[in-house]
Amino acid sequence: xxxxxxxxxxxxxxxxxxxxxxxxxxxxxxxxxxxxxxxxxxxxxxxxxxxxxxxxxxxxxxxxxxxxxxxxxxxxxxxxxxxxxxxxxxxxxxxxxxxxxxxxxxxxxxxxxxxxxxxxxxxxxxxxxxxxxxxxxxxxxxxxxxxxxxxxxxxxxxxxxxxxxxxxxxxxxxxxxxxxxxxxxxxxxxxxxxxxxxxxxxxxxxxxxxxxxxxxxxxxxxxxxxxxxxxxx
Amino acid sequence: xxxxxxxxxxxxxxxxxxxxxxxxxxxxxxxxxxxxxxxxxxxxxxxxxxxxxxxxxxxxxxxxxxxxxxxxxxxxxxxxxxxxxxxxxxxxxxxxxxxxxxxxxxxxxxxxxxxxxxxxxxxxxxxxxxxxxxxxxxxxxxxxxxxxxxxxxxxxxxxxxxxxxxxxxxxxxxxxxxxxxxxxxxxxxxxxxxxxxxxxxxxxxxxxxxxxxxxxxxxxxxxxxxxxxxxxxxxxxxxxxxxxxxxxxxxxxxxxxxxxxxxxxxxxxxxxxxxxxxxxxxxxxxxxxxxxxxxxxxxxxxxxxxxxxxxxxxxxxxxxxxxxxxxxxxxxxxxxxxxxxxxxxxxxxxxxxxxxxxxxxxxxxxxxxxxxxxxxxxxxxxxxxxxxxxxxxxxxxxxxxxxx
Numbered sequence: 001x002x003x004x005x006x007x008x009x010x011x012x013x014x015x016x017x018x019x020x021x022x023x024x025x026x027x028x029x030x031x032x033x034x035x036x037x038x039x040x041x042x043x044x045x046x047x048x049x050x051x052x053x054x055x056x057x058x059x060x061x062x063x064x065x066x067x068x069x070x071x072x073x074x075x076x077x078x079x080x081x082x083x084x085x086x087x088x089x090x091x092x093x094x095x096x097x098x099x100x101x102x103x104x105x106x107x108x109x110x111x112x113x114x115x116x117x118x119x120x121x122x123x124x125x126x127x128x129x130x131x132x133x134x135x136x137x138x139x140x141x142x143x144x145x146x147x148x149x150x151x152x153x154x155x156x157x158x159x160x161x162x163x164x165x166x167x168x169x170x171x172x173x174x175x176x177x178x179x180x181x182x183x184x185x186x187x188x189x190x191x192x193x194x195x196x197x198x199x200x201x202x203x204x205x206x207x208x209x210x211x212x213x214x215x216x217x218x219x220x221x222x223x224x225x226x227x228x229x230x231x232x233x
Numbered sequence: 234x235x236x237x238x239x240x241x242x243x244x245x246x247x248x249x250x251x252x253x254x255x256x257x258x259x260x261x262x263x264x265x266x267x268x269x270x271x272x273x274x275x276x277x278x279x280x281x282x283x284x285x286x287x288x289x290x291x292x293x294x295x296x297x298x299x300x301x302x303x304x305x306x307x308x309x310x311x312x313x314x315x316x317x318x319x320x321x322x323x324x325x326x327x328x329x330x331x332x333x334x335x336x337x338x339x340x341x342x343x344x345x346x347x348x349x350x351x352x353x354x355x356x357x358x359x360x361x362x363x364x365x366x367x368x369x370x371x372x373x374x375x376x377x378x379x380x381x382x383x384x385x386x387x388x389x390x391x392x393x394x395x396x397x398x399x400x401x402x403x404x405x406x407x408x409x410x411x412x413x414x415x416x417x418x419x420x421x422x423x424x425x426x427x428x429x430x431x432x433x434x435x436x437x438x439x440x441x442x443x444x445x446x447x448x449x450x451x452x453x454x455x456x457x458x459x460x461x462x463x464x465x466x467x468x469x470x471x472x473x474x475x476x477x478x479x480x481x482x483x484x485x486x487x488x489x490x491x492x493x494x495x496x497x498x499x500x501x502x503x504x505x506x507x508x509x510x511x512x513x514x515x516x517x518x519x520x521x522x523x524x525x526x527x528x529x530x531x532x533x534x535x536x537x538x539x540x541x542x543x544x545x546x547x548x549x550x551x552x553x554x555x556x557x558x559x560x561x562x563x564x565x566x567x568x569x570x571x572x573x574x575x576x577x578x579x580x581x582x583x584x585x586x587x588x589x590x591x592x593x594x595x596x597x598x599x600x601x602x603x604x605x606x607x608x609x610x611x612x613x614x615x616x617x618x619x620x621x622x623x624x625x626x627x628x629x630x631x632x633x634x635x636x637x
């Protein structure tokens with residue numbers, strides 16, 4: 001049963017990929033995982049432990065082989081692609097390691113697109129978010145005209161644009177130097193707190209993980225990422 | 234708004250291919266509209282351009298040759314009408330008016346036509362429109378005087394008082410020494426206002442001038458080349474058709490002029506069809522270029538499309554954005570196509586006027602202005618569905634690299 005405060009509830013989640021030789025390789029096997037509304041949790045795990053796959057499953061970008069993923073009242077597994085797109089647009093903000101900004105669009109347009117498919121484009125809110133992340137004078141700059149730290153701030157503003165209940169951050173500081181990494185992490189946490197969004201961050205950076213109270217290990221959660229499984233990947 | 238933003242930015246990101254593709258579409262659109270306008274307007278204009286006459290009577294020949302020769306001043310004369318036949322025609326109670334014309338000479342390629350002054354004083358070449366003098370006066374019978382059509386006057390540089398010696402024959406050889414010039418000197422006494430009819434290309438002189446020109450056969454001096462006829466009522470045309478074409482065997486009665494000209498366009502209809510086919514093929518190739526340019530950019534767009542999907546964009550939006558992009562390129566091309574269309578049609582109009590005196594209006598609106606751009610946009614949109622399906626199927630997870 002979903003606890004009253006739980007925003008994300010995962011049960012018996014399994015995902016395998018077929019290799020070119022036809023063999024099935026389990027990548028995700030997570031019996032149980034919960035995240036409460038407004039909670040911030042960092043998952044620790046080295047590269048190849050299935051962190052991105054786990055976040056893609058939660059976001060509905062990938063579909064699991066079995067199991068259940070509930071976000072609020074919505075069961076993601078079994079939804080049509082359209083339904084999963086809708087959940088992603090309305091409830092989830094996604095921050096990527098490589099920022100994944102749209103290079104042909106300005107900072108303001110990138111943030112606007114973060115809300116366009118869900119709550120609808122709101123230029124004044126997009127501008128306020130960019131000001132909030134310290135880019136009030138960069139509305140019409142293109143990503144290539146920004147430093148990497150600034151690009152990640154745009155990515156943070158874009159993730160928050162649709163007022164998501166859940167923010168998924170995949171190695172959000174992986175491409176930043178330590179000073180920018182600390183700054184970006186602080187920004188992500190602050191904006192999540194201001195929005196009331198739950199944060200699920202995955203990283204292998206110990207300094208970043210040290211900033212969280214709860215740092216479960218993905219290797220412990222994910223039975224498929226234990227050494228025998230890892231050696232197959 | 235989102236769709237417009239996606240399309241606008243994508244067009245800008247691929248600016249060079251957008252411009253090249255839009256230009257190729259503009260050529261296709263321009264060509265399509267020009268071919269269509271030209272054939273529609275040419276047909277309408279030539280069928281309507283009867284010079285205010287109902288029929289032409291001439292020597293036994295094809296009706297089309299008679300009309301082209303006597304009304305459009307294009308073809309060679311098939312022969313002469315004897316004075317008695319002309320008199321009989323004029324005396325026929327079904328005939329309201331007859332104007333004889335005679336030809337056989339030119340001045341630097343502009344046909345010299347002998348006629349009577351009532352061609353200009355009593356006759357309306359179109360509803361409510363008579364020939365008007367821009368300067369000077371009409372020629373007088375019995376004098377070597379000439380009245381010049383506006384286009385001919387402009388091209389020959391004639392003014393009132395200018396003098397010229399006619400050349401023998403209807404055509405002017407490009408090698409000057411091949412032309413035989415008559416000794417008679419004609420004086421320009423008047424220049425006509427433009428009438429936008431074949432008459433603008435004619436050097437008009439008294440009919441006796443042609444008949445008695447030195448070197449012409451004195452035995453046929455009283456003959457005329459053709460008679461332009463106005464009937465009292467349409468039914469009279471059937472009677473005269475019966476009289477000259479079915480019962481007689483030495484003259485041809487070309488009536489009604491519009492129907493005779495329609496036969497010309499029916500005969501060259503295959504040429505119209507070939508031109509139209511070529512224009513459509515160009516449009517198809519241009520639509521194919523839209524497909525190719527967007528399709529070829531799909532690899533570079535894969536990541537952007539995956540990011541949009543990760544932000545919650547539905548597949549339908551991605552599909553629509555690509556089709557809208559193709560349609561927008563076509564719309565830009567179609568808009569530019571109007572410039573190509575006007576330029577081509579203007580050039581064609583100048584050529585048609587120089588050759589026939591008939592005026593084609595480049596800016597005359599037609600349905601082609603609506604359906605040709607719409608067809609072009611429709612073709613491009615259809616072509617856009619191919620890359621749109623590819624975009625529709627982008628694998629989001631694998632396109633959002635790197636993985637951790």
